[in-house]
Amino acid sequence: MSVATAVKKLHDGSKWGNPPELVYDMSRMGFWLFLATELLLFAVLFTAYAVYYFHDPAGFHASAHELSVGFGAANTIILLVSSFTVAWSIEAIKQGNIRLMNILLAFTIGCGLVFLGNKYFEYSHKMHEVELEAVALAKSPALLKDLKEQGKCFTNTAGQEVCRVIPFNVANIGSGDPLTKPAFASMFFFLYFFLTGVHGLHIVVGVALLSWVLIKGLRGEFHPGWYTPVEVGGLYWHLVDLIWIYLFPLLYLVS
Amino acid sequence: MAGNGKSHVKEMALTLAALLILTVITVWAAHVNFGSLAINIVIAVLIATIKVSLVMLFFMHLRWENKLVVAFAILAIPFIILAIGAIIWDTTIRVGVEKVFP
Amino acid sequence: MAHAVAEHAPVSYLEKKGILSWLSSVDHKRIGILYLITTMSAFLVGGVFALLMRAELARPGMQFMDPQTYNVLMTLHGSIMIFLFIVPGIVATFGNFVLPIQIGARDVAFPVLNRFSFQVYLAGLFIIALGLANPADTGWTFYPPYSSTTDTNVITLTLGAFVLGFSSILTGINFIVTVHKMRAPGMTWYRLPLFVWAIYSASLIQVIATPVVGISLILLVAERVFGVGFFTPALGGDPVLFQHFFWFYSHPVVYIMILPAMGVVSEILPVFSRKPIFGYKAIAWSSVAIAAVSFVVWAHHLFVSSLSTTAGIVFSFLTFTVAVPTAIKVFNWLATLYKGQIELKTPMLYSLAFIFLFIIGGLTGLPLAMIGVDVHLHDTYFVVGHFHYTIQGGTVLMMIAALHYWWPKITGRMYNEKVAAFMFWFVFIGFNLTFIPQFILGIGGMPRRYADYLPEFAPLHLISSIGAYTLGIGYFVTILNLLISLKKGEKAPANPWRANTLEWQIESPPTEHNFHEIPTITSWPYDYGQKEERKKESL
Numbered sequence A: 001m002s003v004a005t006a007v008k009k010l011h012d013g014s015k016w017g018n019p020p021e022l023v024y025d026m027s028r029m030g031f032w033l034f035l036a037t038e039l040l041l042f043a044v045l046f047t048a049y050a051v052y053y054f055h056d057p058a059g060f061h062a063s064a065h066e067l068s069v070g071f072g073a074a075n076t077i078i079l080l081v082s083s084f085t086v087a088w089s090i091e092a093i094k095q096g097n098i099r100l101m102n103i104l105l106a107f108t109i110g111c112g113l114v115f116l117g118n119k120y121f122e123y124s125h126k127m128h129e130v131e132l133e134a135v136a137l138a139k140s141p142a143l144l145k146d147l148k149e150q151g152k153c154f155t156n157t158a159g160q161e162v163c164r165v166i167p168f169n170v171a172n173i174g175s176g177d178p179l180t181k182p183a184f185a186s187m188f189f190f191l192y193f194f195l196t197g198v199h200g201l202h203i204v205v206g207v208a209l210l211s212w213v214l215i216k217g218l219r220g221e222f223h224p225g226w227y228t229p230v231e232v233g234g235l236y237w238h239l240v241d242l243i244w245i246y247l248f249p250l251l252y253l254v255s
Numbered sequence B: 001m002a003g004n005g006k007s008h009v010k011e012m013a014l015t016l017a018a019l020l021i022l023t024v025i026t027v028w029a030a031h032v033n034f035g036s037l038a039i040n041i042v043i044a045v046l047i048a049t050i051k052v053s054l055v056m057l058f059f060m061h062l063r064w065e066n067k068l069v070v071a072f073a074i075l076a077i078p079f080i081i082l083a084i085g086a087i088i089w090d091t092t093i094r095v096g097v098e099k100v101f102p
Numbered sequence C: 001m002a003h004a005v006a007e008h009a010p011v012s013y014l015e016k017k018g019i020l021s022w023l024s025s026v027d028h029k030r031i032g033i034l035y036l037i038t039t040m041s042a043f044l045v046g047g048v049f050a051l052l053m054r055a056e057l058a059r060p061g062m063q064f065m066d067p068q069t070y071n072v073l074m075t076l077h078g079s080i081m082i083f084l085f086i087v088p089g090i091v092a093t094f095g096n097f098v099l100p101i102q103i104g105a106r107d108v109a110f111p112v113l114n115r116f117s118f119q120v121y122l123a124g125l126f127i128i129a130l131g132l133a134n135p136a137d138t139g140w141t142f143y144p145p146y147s148s149t150t151d152t153n154v155i156t157l158t159l160g161a162f163v164l165g166f167s168s169i170l171t172g173i174n175f176i177v178t179v180h181k182m183r184a185p186g187m188t189w190y191r192l193p194l195f196v197w198a199i200y201s202a203s204l205i206q207v208i209a210t211p212v213v214g215i216s217l218i219l220l221v222a223e224r225v226f227g228v229g230f231f232t233p234a235l236g237g238d239p240v241l242f243q244h245f246f247w248f249y250s251h252p253v254v255y256i257m258i259l260p261a262m263g264v265v266s267e268i269l270p271v272f273s274r275k276p277i278f279g280y281k282a283i284a285w286s287s288v289a290i291a292a293v294s295f296v297v298w299a300h301h302l303f304v305s306s307l308s309t310t311a312g313i314v315f316s317f318l319t320f321t322v323a324v325p326t327a328i329k330v331f332n333w334l335a336t337l338y339k340g341q342i343e344l345k346t347p348m349l350y351s352l353a354f355i356f357l358f359i360i361g362g363l364t365g366l367p368l369a370m371i372g373v374d375v376h377l378h379d380t381y382f383v384v385g386h387f388h389y390t391i392q393g394g395t396v397l398m399m400i401a402a403l404h405y406w407w408p409k410i411t412g413r414m415y416n417e418k419v420a421a422f423m424f425w426f427v428f429i430g431f432n433l434t435f436i437p438q439f440i441l442g443i444g445g446m447p448r449r450y451a452d453y454l455p456e457f458a459p460l461h462l463i464s465s466i467g468a469y470t471l472g473i474g475y476f477v478t479i480l481n482l483l484i485s486l487k488k489g490e491k492a493p494a495n496p497w498r499a500n501t502l503e504w505q506i507e508s509p510p511t512e513h514n515f516h517e518i519p520t521i522t523s524w525p526y527d528y529g530q531k532e533e534r535k536k537e538s539l
């Protein structure tokens, strides 16, 4: 690793006594191990999803109907493209092209923010009353009965029985009567919010991480002999993409 | 460091193209009935797995990584299969499942 | 693997004073000591809670507390002992202190991350402490639906456990990478001390199992916060799913506890019987095998929780297989002792006790693993006896052994051997007096987690309580003896036990950067006995 040793002032990750090549190697190893833990974490949620799907397939289909495939697909494309750009930014710094790396990182961060914006619209839609097929509520008979008594259920033009409910009713949190006033209209919606919520949290962390990398990049700390933080930040961003690739069909396309 | 290695941008652009095409296929496949619910889900998960493999191989450089890093990268996979597989298997055959969840 | 050579004149790692210099340090030795202080404090608190419970249980009827207080004490005892003491126990304390030196490194792979792990641990401790105003009463297993309906502070306890899990994951990653990448030249895998193999295997489990329970606990928190009923049958949830997730972590976690203890035994036995370890490769690989097998047995905790019969049979069979690699270790230890020149120093006493007690712990696991028998024994004192024989008779005893064994290295002082050896007998006799009656109680039908019992159980419960207080005195004086040696003990030589592993080849206490020069390794560390002299020359 001649570059870093030749130019003394360069950052090269050797601050804690290990040569940069070793730090680069160890960081990739360690970070992949960390990603393994993240994958297992989501595996648990997918297992839970599968188990409740098994318990109530009809309800899941009916609930999933409420999600907009358009939003989901748009977010999929955003993540795929940003995954590409962050991978490209690593190639750029390997070739010493700092400017290109910074531009690509900034673009990736932008994609992350657009994704979050989309999520915000999606979420707020689910926090208002929507028309839900009654089968989606079959597992909460008390709630269904309550809705019927309030006159919120009727037969729509397609001949299905539907009810007007709020999928995620924040006002019901802590209501003390989860049977007729659940915070989430169905198990599907809880899983939808929980899965996308945890995933969204990872997007936020990813955006923060990449911003930190970008700031370092703008300060000119990276060069072909030292770009470990870019690589690690990129790996994290890809993880977010990986998870979404499974979430998209499971949540949006099961109807 | 791999600093002076050759650039992989071209492979990565192709990967992106493949991923986008597979996304279209995912959405299309969701509207087609392949016979049964189980088959539909298996197909959706299969396509997703192909996409994930592409991301891991190219975007995340596993194709060019040393063996040790690859080993750690795939370490979780058997355990994920174990957890998902065994727990779903038990759930579907559990005594009383049909009573609690009629 | 060139390392920066120490720039300063070598000084002891203990030289810098002041609490800030400790908390800001990234030195693996100092972080190990910080863990030692916090985990041993947790042990003390958890131990006091246990003694309070035993006081109540000494006689039938309620004497000192109401049942609710008992439930709270039981929950805090379990949670503190598991999450705050025994899981970080040997791995984070002696793993941190000894492992980098044993592989010939100046520090772990990621020193700053190591400090961060400890800070996260402190955060977890703090969160758990926040909940003490109205402490949880669910038992350390947090089974829903009770855990989502009780109005005690389940959220703080589960969140705390989640945060502690995060700390545990980071430590695990750090050690795995350290073992792979920081070994000194010539330190091949088969020249690694067996302690390193054990910590490596335990770290693998930490990394793989912990996220599973982490997210399950968060689901439980979400269930409580939103009133969802994710695991509550009345609201359409599936409580058995929680048990699956919980034990997917919590069975492997018992091997996070026991593997490092087995590692310590494998270090101590050859040193104090002056013989090479018997079956090095078998012991090394059985650690890895145990780590692997520990992941396919979890459902043996669900035999009476409406687990399907088919799954029950499969998991019952798989559970038996854990006994194989475990037994391999035991036989190799016994073979190591055979015809050795055994020196009954305190660490050796504890190690021999470990073998004896752990055999009982392991063998009582087998009836529990048989479905039919477990239907009778599940949730009785038999299970309590079983896991105390493994966890306390196994891990806690080896933690004490490790403390004595490495004390001269860590502090530079010798402890009072007479007191330590005498107190060992308090611990050993007290332990058996406490827990053997519990097996009999359990078979007789005494359920666990009860504050009161039928009169016919009274005599055995009284014996158990007497044993518990004997044990308590044993631990207390043992630790006091060590602390006194900090002031009164004579200065320790570099290698008081004539051991071969690298940590004994450097000063006591070690210098800041461990080695003046990174050694080149030419042989394994177990050439005791006749070959010993030859080995000394080659080092």
Ligand code: HEM
Binding pocket: C141, C254, C255, C257, C258, C300, C301, C319, C320, C322, C323, C326, C361, C362, C363, C365, C366, C368, C369, C370, C374, C377, C378, C379, C383, C386, C387, C390, C391, C394, C395
């Ligand atoms: C030969 C090896 C072992 C076998 C076959 C075995 C088997 C079992 C079984 C079947 C149970 C469930 C009993 C029930 O709840 O009805 C159990 C519980 C338990 N075991 Fe083991 N075990 C073994 C080793 C260990 C070790 C090494 C540890 C700890 C270091 C351990 C710690 C525990 C704990 C903590 C529980 C009770 C958990 C609770 O319900 O709170 N076991 N064991």
Ligand SMILES: [Cu+2]
Binding pocket: C250, C251, C254, C297, C298, C300, C301
């Ligand atoms: Cu177990």
